[in-house]
Amino acid sequence: MELRIFSREGAERYEPQGVEICISISDPSMPAARLSPRFAAVLRLGFSDIVAVESSADVLFAAAHAGAIVAFVERWRHAERLVVHCHAGVSRSPAVALGLCDRHGWPAAGLEEDYPYWNRWVRQVLVGHRDEMDAAKEDKMAAPTTQPIALGLWGVRYQVRDVQRSIAFYTGTLGFHLDQQYLPAFGQVSIGDLKLILSGPGASGSRPMPDGGRQEPGGWNRVILEVKDLPARIAELKRQAVRLRNEMEVGPGGKQVQLEDPDGNPIELFEPAGGAAR
Numbered sequence: 001m002e003l004r005i006f007s008r009e010g011a012e013r014y015e016p017q018g019v020e021i022c023i024s025i026s027d028p029s030m031p032a033a034r035l036s037p038r039f040a041a042v043l044r045l046g047f048s049d050i051v052a053v054e055s056s057a058d059v060l061f062a063a064a065h066a067g068a069i070v071a072f073v074e075r076w077r078h079a080e081r082l083v084v085h086c087h088a089g090v091s092r093s094p095a096v097a098l099g100l101c102d103r104h105g106w107p108a109a110g111l112e113e114d115y116p117y118w119n120r121w122v123r124q125v126l127v128g129h130r131d132e133m134d135a136a137k138e139d140k141m142a143a144p145t146t147q148p149i150a151l152g153l154w155g156v157r158y159q160v161r162d163v164q165r166s167i168a169f170y171t172g173t174l175g176f177h178l179d180q181q182y183l184p185a186f187g188q189v190s191i192g193d194l195k196l197i198l199s200g201p202g203a204s205g206s207r208p209m210p211d212g213g214r215q216e217p218g219g220w221n222r223v224i225l226e227v228k229d230l231p232a233r234i235a236e237l238k239r240q241a242v243r244l245r246n247e248m249e250v251g252p253g254g255k256q257v258q259l260e261d262p263d264g265n266p267i268e269l270f271e272p273a274g275g276a277a278r
Helices: 008-013 063-075 092-104 109-114 120-142 163-173 230-239
Strands: 002-007 020-026 041-046 081-086 156-159 177-182 186-191 194-199 223-226 249-251 254-260 266-272
Touching: 002 008, 002 092, 008 020, 008 081, 020 063, 020 092, 041 063, 063 092, 063 120, 081 092, 092 109, 092 120, 163 177, 163 186, 163 194, 230 254, 230 266
Parallel strands: 002 081, 020 041, 020 081, 156 194, 223 266
Antiparallel strands: 177 186, 186 194, 249 254, 254 266
8 A cells, every 4th residue: 555645735735546545634623624525535533743741732642543543544455545644744644654654564764764753652652552453353363252243134235326216116116115315315215124225326335445346236136026916017017118137937936027127226026836925
């Protein structure tokens, strides 16, 4: 991961070119820096440029700050570039960069020469956080797992290009119930125990992956909706000009057909053998 160090002014002028993340350091009394929305992620921290507390207004860099930095960089370890800035770009941000170099084995000699006034306390605490993180990992590996990762099924997420259009399709054509909507980014519809989350452009569930890959509609994994009298349902869908991917298939378990929502996400209609729909 490439490191770039800026002052606040330089960071506010900077425009990321690829998958870049930013650690934004401000004085506790200062407003947050106005950074480009093109950053894939921004970690904002507020602490003073000191090595010891001298007044009640001082905020000393602490383990909580170090932990946030470590977790942030680990979460975005596949980013192309990490930008670190503080007010002047000469003390706190170089110290964070050097601490990360120490932790990850990145070359640091050039940074130490270019930024000789780095904050020694910040670097020390950030590097020292390694022991706490390693101990926590070891304890977690040694301890038996008592809590399952998954608590249950929440729902299915589909990527869509127009949330309002998708809501109209699922409620008007397929008979789903509208649970909530925050247009234009997000909507949720449901039928029975199934919650279907419709993520439009700008929704948190639609953001690009760390490698820049975009989440797109389509594919072959699909929700299966149970129906009665599948041939009649197919005829009804054709009258509404709904796109069907195939003709009705019949197997030992029942009959099925695939259709697409307005964005090309697949849906299977299934009639169990013998018409034994619940």
